[in-house]
Amino acid sequence: MITEVGNFILSISATLSLCMFSVIFFKKYVGINSRYTFCKIISLTISFLILVSFILLAYAFLTDDFSLRYVANNSNISLDTIYKFSAVWGAHEGSILLWVLVLSVWASCIPILSSNMPKNIIIDMLSIMGILILFFLTFILFSSNPFDRIFPIPLNGRDLNPLLQDPGLIIHPPMLYIGYVGTSVPFVFAVAVLLNGHINTEWISWLRKWVVTSWVFLTIGISLGSWWAYHELGWGGWWFWDPVENASFMPWLAITALLHSLIVSEKRELFINWTILLAILTFSLSLLGAFLVRSGILVSVHAFANDPERGLYILLFLSLVIGLSLALYFLKSKLLISNNQYSITSKEFILLLNNLFLTITTFSILLGTLYPLITSSLDLGKISVGAPYFNFIFSALMLPIVFLMSFAIYSSWSKTNYSYLIKKLGLLLFYSVIIVYIYMNFYLQSDIFVVFLALSLAIFTIFSSSIKILQFLYNSGCSNILKSIFSLPSSMVSNIFAHIGIGVLIIGITMSNYYSIQKEVVMKKNSQVTIKDTSIKFIGVKNKISNNYASQVGIFDAYKNNNYLISFFPEKRTYNIQKNIMTEAAINSTLTRDIYVALGESLSNDSWVVRIYYKPYIQLLWYGVGLMILGGLFGIFGRNKLENIK
């Protein structure tokens, strides 16, 4: 039953999305209001239908309906209910269904939240959404159908990949997809604007909320993935420059650039055709990411079911959509050039530099990711570019961006009094350098120059941003602090939070990268290992049986200055069905350090290989990301105008 209903619903949705697309050809024949209503109703219907098919698939998982091949391959009777649910998007077919569900929901939100946008733009946006949805639906129906049957029906399923049986991975893919797919909104906006040949700043400020929203989801999605890698993979790392990670990071960089160029376009009517190009670019990178992940064209540690045929389908679509929109850009972008001038001492110039660096960074990562492909097509041999390339390029290009951040915050539109700016920021920079110098020399006793540079810039950013907001509070003259905090313009709060977040993030990355201590030791019962100021005693190992796995749990007690601190219970799990072994590291976190204990192999006579890491300030990484997300949320929900401020 589920197969038939599922296929039927998806086919109907595909037909409806074709109808929605065809509206673009009826401009001359049908009135604008009927076209608008038609698109609005169709887009809502599509998202409702796809939601129903998604619920059907979830129902099949929850009721262990192994007559569906996809369910049989990715679930098992003994799987926890919550993982049965998250298994819906645990593999290729289901994740594409989730993708198209998110896409259709984004599309149906456009007319609902259209506010003052002119109807013809909204109609064009929806029509183009129609073709995007149609593509993904046909992709599902013809090559990745989660409703396919299997015969004979197996008695039990092959279980969900144990790597994916983790709380972090329940919400990581949906968040990432909402962000990824959200880039389609600025894309269809860009195409609609190019088709219509004119733009106005109100539309840009409308678009900005959409972009910030998908930026927030993308940020949450990527950081959850990192967080998961840190907790689950047992290597103590959180970013590996793997092609799949790069695939999600490139759209993030592009959308970050877009976020900044939108501000300039909105406030100063500048760089408008650059903004439009960035919108197309961001979505292209999302599609390219989907292609890289699904085609198996590059080898990645992320074990997805790869299939060149699926890759070909995505690639053909990608060339069509991106090719056509860039051709349209080539023909029409001239229409959008404004004659506004800007000076080298203005905020817009600094934001232009920001865009320049972010774009270069994006392309460097793209180049590194595609490098094996390029060299092999040109018969230069096959070369893979590893983490050293990415680390070097990325930090070399990021440091100038971070340096510019404070200047962007303090400068003004059109023209800035530079001597005042340099005096003020120069002093702050000087203080930051001194503080970091003292900290590194006397406390850390380290003289790594890159660390010095990164920390100084991070502190400089945090200082300058915090002072800006304090100054604003002071100038507002309100006696009630709470009231004056709430009276701050949300755009300012949002950018200050996000930039302080970046500073905090950099401190976390730098400290944990350069000053981690790692020990791989053989421990017997009751033996002790000291790492930094904490000694860790191995108490023993006990066995634990759970629903779908059996595990060995190590017991470790940590002492600091002979006082009991905490116990660690790292696990080694063996999953019953797929026989995979998973390491569950035990982590104790405080603001200043994480201690990370992972159980290795068992040796003879009760001794075990144990991996212990001491990672200073790695928590700041997550706090930094948290601040950035908070900043984004302010940008979405906060008020835009300067109200109630004296």
Next chain:
Amino acid sequence: MIHKLSVLPISIFLVILYFLFSGLSKDPTLIPSPLIGKPVPEFSSTTLFEKKTITNTDLLGETYLLNVWGSWCYGCSIEHDFIMDINSKKTIKIYGLNYKDKRFAAINWLEKKGNPYKSIIFDDTGSIAIDFGVYGAPETFLINDEGIVIHKHIGPIDQAYYKKIILPVIEK
């Protein structure tokens, strides 16, 4: 009415597209290991049967094959008979790297199918395999007496591999 620079994005896109299409027709698993010509990564683990410590230095001194396998891996059971054959020729030593496996399952598997390995490194977490850049089992590394990686093969090995890759090295 056309802006000169606006031709740039689509040109760049077409170039990238060319590489993507040409990459699609190529097999990414043919990317050679960056380890070739370099010493094997350092590792320290236990042997599968005796649970004795084994490190990369223990393997030095003669040319050997390092075969990455697991009892769960289908390709490994395909190549296993052939690995037994090579071992019976006594021309080259074979070490095993037991990848993401359970000890008893691995021992069981070898007891059924025969054990061609001189010694087996037990790597249940796959962390040693990560250092070796293993994509998935089976994979086979040819390593010389100084511990330098000479060749890497992905997938089951066969007669052709023995003739083309191993024989020339042995006969040298």
